[in-house]
Amino acid sequence: MRFNSDLLRVARQVRGLSQTKLSVDSGLTQGAISKMENGLSEPSEEVVQKLADTLQFPPSYFYQSFQPFGLPVSVHPMFRKKASVPVKELEQLEAGLNLRLSHYQTLLRSVEIDRDLELPRLDLDDYDNDPVAIASLVRRTWQIPRGPIKNLVQYVERAGCIVVHCDFEGVGVSGVTITLKGLPPFIFINRNNPADRQRFTLAHELGHLVMHRLPTPDMEREADRFAGALLLPPDQVAPYFMDGVTLPKLAALKPVWRVSMAALLIAANNLGYLTANQNQWLWRQFSAKGYRTNEPPELNFEVEQPSVIRDIVQLHLGEYGYTEQELAFVLHAELSDLRRLHGLESEPPKVGLRIVK
Template sequence: MFNSGRLSIARKRRQLTKKTLAEKAGISQLTLTRIETGQTQEPEEETVSALARALSYPVDFFYLEDCEELPPEAVSFRSLSSLTARQRDSALSAGVIAHLLDDWVTQRFNLPQPDLVDLRDEHPEAAAIALRRHWGIGSKPIPHLIKLLEAKGVRVFSLSESNKNVDAFSCWRNGIPYVFLNTFKSAERSRFDAAHEVGHLVLHLHGGASGRMVEREADQFASAFLVPRDDFVATVPVVHSLEELIKNKSRWGVSVAALTRTAFDSGVLSDWHYRELCKQISSRGYRTKEPFPMKREGSVLWKKVFEELWKDRLTRDHVAAELGIPSDEITSLIGGLSSEGNHGSNPGAIAKTRLRVV
């Protein structure tokens, strides 16, 4: 039977209003509304085909079982003030498609099990130290954050949104943690976003908390998780100039702005000196273009999954066809994580992702 919920997901994913979709499909807005709300349970095949063409989705997608939609309160969006409802709904719909892909892969492979801990009662910086201790990485720099997260059972996906309003978001589903990253941003900012979302996963568990305080706590967690204070002070005990921070930022894989903030929070910079360095960062354009940018990290997990699938001559197109989704959706979800970064000099310090075919 026709699944009206899937029509709503596809429309939101393409960021189309009902009026726009109706015009593209050559039907009335009233007809579309009746179909999407379930009042018309079995629309004519010609109408469904027109909608599928307008959305660039396979017809089969609209006749499959219900999807678990992501309610806005189940995830953490950072820039709610600049995020439009259409952008939010599109990102949430991307999450729905990611869950379909993850379920398909989980049925065929034994993926790493989640290894996060509940740190809701901890201060953000203490929580970062606790998680590092739990994962056995101490105060060492993290050369490949996405690889680490995937090894600890976090499913990492990319967002192909060509704007900066959707920073990143995360959620829990059936005991599995998910992180979605906007790869439109710099590699350094994506790393910070990923750590920020891990903060949400362990500090807030998406229990309905939101607002500036919650986002500030996730920022504090990310900063301490990526740049442990004792390692920073041991490496950069004194900061005389912005160049010193630029020279050392590659050690931790963070932006010069983030490292400057860490220097201030660690007591290495005075309030006056911190403000002066922030002015220099802005005047040099480092808020939008990172000096000596690092290479973007790639996903180890998704690379291995599709290498194993290719052994059976299964491509992304085959997977998309089985899921009834456009191939471009899979590209959107993992394409931004396909480049293999090699930041850092000690990749063996991070636990390797294990992948076994079921």
């Protein structure tokens, strides 16, 4: 097979190296590295071994047919409120997700996941451009009981999506959704965020999958409205605000609805239970108490854990009889990367994957 120049770039960016630093560490010229990454030069076995040793990838990694993807438009600065994310951090984020997806593509060849919920694909134009109406329809389609959603990750995975917790620390990204031909949708969530933020991010990314085929200027606002209505249906949460909205009430409702106090405050305001002055006063209280950055830790609740990728990995290591070394070989990965990316440093849980054999 031919050397995959795109995977050299991915490997370099995964390790956080510039071409200049890779040149210094490997003893190869920067010009040679640049030509290899641009597909203008086919490296010898000796050069590939130097790259593999420096970047800590097996030589076979560079000969895979996997074609890396670019980040979705919702992650690009022009579509995000925080437009100051350095290019290097975004490149490393993209490379890390590509590395994961190359593993998942291989792992998924051995299993067929049984989906028992349909993932709706709905056009906003058909619903008066109202994400709240679409969120309500998704709840009904999935037959979610009235009240708080106990475990959103389970519903999303039952609909055929794969949820993955990743370390996005320092990038300023809460979630990324990737859809590739022939693979289920992947929703990557920043594991460094608290549970309430993770749930809202997952609902937001689900909104993109349900409503958005092509990017639009309003897509982030629409996904936020979808997420808010999915987790806090207006007709169901309204009664809690009828006798007033206070910080103690928001704190009491947080573990019940499993959303942030801030999300509850926004919902109360959207429903018309606050005057402009009351809303501003409550937000000033949030700022004074530091709740805009960190809500009271005693209100935190348990993070919902994804299971699909975890179960597929454990299936290979258990029923399929792979050793970790064999699985790393199949994935063209170093053993340390296998363990880090797939949570093998901790005790493996019981496999609960729904698989059609």
